[in-house]
Amino acid sequence: MKRFVFISALLLFCCNPETKQKKTFDAVSEVQYVEAVTLLGDTLRTPKALPGKTLDKYKKAKEQFDKTPDSVEAVIWYGRRTAYLRHYQKAISIYTDGIKKFPEEARLYRHRGHRYISVREYDKAIHDFKMAAKLMDGQPDQVEPDGIPNSRNTPISTLKGNIWYHLGLAYYLKGDLENALWAYQQREMTNTNNDNLVSEGHWLYMIQRRMGDKEGAAASIQDVAMKMDIIENTNYHKMCLFYKELLDLKDLKIKGDGSSSDDVFLYGLGNWHLYEKNDTVTAKTYFKRLLEEGNKYSFAYLAAESDWNRLFESP
Template sequence: MPFLHKISPLFYLILSFIMTLGFNACQDSEHPEVPGPFTTPLGKVYSREKASGKALQQYLEAREVYKKDSSDVEALIWFGRRTAYLGYYEDAIAIYSQGIRRFPEDARLFRHRGHRYISIREFDKAIADLQRASELIRGTENTIEPDGIPNAMNIPVSTLHGNIWYHLGLAYYLKGDYPNAYSAYIHCRESGTNPDNLVSSTHWLYMIQRRMGNYILADSLLRPITPELEVIENNSYHNLCLFYKGAITEEILIPEGKPSAASDAVAYGLANWYFTNPDSLTLDKGVDLMSAIVEGDNWTSFGYIAAESDLIDLQRKADPVIKE
């Protein structure tokens, strides 16, 4: 059109600048790319969902804070945590890895990356990270770890030291290394005095000793557990410990007798109790409960991952040809 020749070059420069700003704004507000489906070691395939709602908003805010100052390790940690809460564990691991290259002495980065290695079943890498984190905290004061997903009372109940030892113990447990798992959970129980830490660590300590055939020692670990403990967050572990102690029945532990109505943590605790019962007749019931857990959708819960690991180990024992 002839009139276009009358528009000054300055107009085109301004128009180009506005379009560039608009493009960058769109880029900044984009959803994170959804990772591909995750295939578990048992061959079950789970799709990752597109981020939405509050979790997406928190992710975008954390990403923006990090982009403004990528040298801020706190911003990097929260960017990684918000990414992981979306279920995008590999991306979170990449963020923590970037942080470790820049801040190799920050135990928190190894703690969080180790946790997410557990989520994607890379247990050896998790152990290496969490072991390194345990070395970095040696001689340091323990601190409360802020919650990314607050509990109902909005009172954080976990600590940096406790979380490092908890996840290290879990990684060893999932590998079937019960002596090292027990040692880590002893450190975890000693890291804090609040009831939530007590019941969560005692639950795993009890299960580990039953796995090792030490039933008397397992029972002795339950002595500090009482119904009166003021547990804020880890009610599932509290109820399990009370069940192990004989203070509540299975009917109370599992609503309406349906494991699917309970959390994976409770279902797995009950499964392990049956699986390690001296009466071998209950072993099959434990295996059935584990199988029911892995038929569910919560593939990143620790109960699911533990049940999965046990079933794989049983398959391996039944067929020595199966490799890790």
């Protein structure tokens, strides 16, 4: 009789849909959850977690979190490693639970805000970045460790820098150019290297050109030179050199392989044809190609998606 009761209870547990979903979700299963609905109406689902370093690091982060759930560092890295698998909704829930435990931790708002951008919830992202900025006001800045190290294993950004950068981006994606300009100008105070200079310069230039301020746009990239020590943001560097007429169109190679450089170039050039040439047809061609071939979570893709939604009919 006891054996029958045990087996019945076990079957009831295993067949419970909520138990099964929670178990598979936490284990990064092949179940495809809805991660986001794009501004163009496309549904983006959870991708399969493939074997490799990214999945291995996720498992280690989750194991550490399970051991030390009250460690803010464990929460942050569990969320970050989950997001690198493109399980953004799960990452958001991890950060949300973390904020309940650590409501004064700016890093949790910064990372949750980033993932709200990924899933196109820009108002929520803006709220989180503004909260993070408030919590960091008057506090010393800190280098932000990379989850995916660059070729030199040298972090290039800071906590405050990332807060302002992503806040500016969220405003830009909503079409709020004035606040986007304000946020990027705050981030300017945190510039520590050439990578920051060109990434910020790229967005500041585009924002001010769209606002009709050619002089301000030029000033935002005046310190960009042909020879600079760039670790990560070579594509932004090339776009800034193009804006300064130090590179030509032929120098911006679009490979057609869906690479990050393609996304940056396709958006930057499409945008340039809008404000410099008033050429909507060519701009639309660049944007359309990006929306067909690009990484649906890249910042350039998100920007093209937002612009298309505002400026053109659906592709």
